[in-house]
Amino acid sequence: MLHLDHFAAVVLFALFASVVFGITQRDTPPRMFRYGLYCFVLFVGAVIVLSWVMHFIAH
């Protein structure tokens, strides 16, 4: 059985989802790459920001 911590699961989720979003939502390879990278940064960035927000709410 695979045991991933929360952050590793988020990074993997963001990576695979961003690849699919990039390829399917844009027409040319450079734009696909940029959009995939943009989605990945938003996925991971949102998780980090929301995690800190929840940390400050809890403390």
Next chain:
Amino acid sequence: MATSPNKKNQAESGFVYLPLIAGWLVPGAGHFLLRKWGRGALLSLSILAMFSIGIAMQGKIYAGAHDILEILGMAGDLGNGLLYFVSRAAGWGADQVTITTGDYGTRFIVVAGLLNVIAAVDAHNLRTGRKV
């Protein structure tokens, strides 16, 4: 990129929904049929990896539809195409989620199915010429 008339004719001949159905049944197959090898390989790798990680994390494969959440989960799982039916037949995944990673695994499997549907629709758009 310019497409030669011969290749264009090959892509435009045959059953118009074939890439959509093939892409749903096997992740990336719709793009492979349209000779989009790189895109197909990346889509296939991403969706298969996501599904496999979900199974390895003891995620649940939705089998019944007892309430609205289970119906939605099953709809997402069905997006995996043949992977769903093979995993049901082989008894992969957990019957009940008992650990946190199992819950993550369940979401990985559902999202892999939803991403596969997006990829299959993309293959259909390529086939009809809506996308290049």
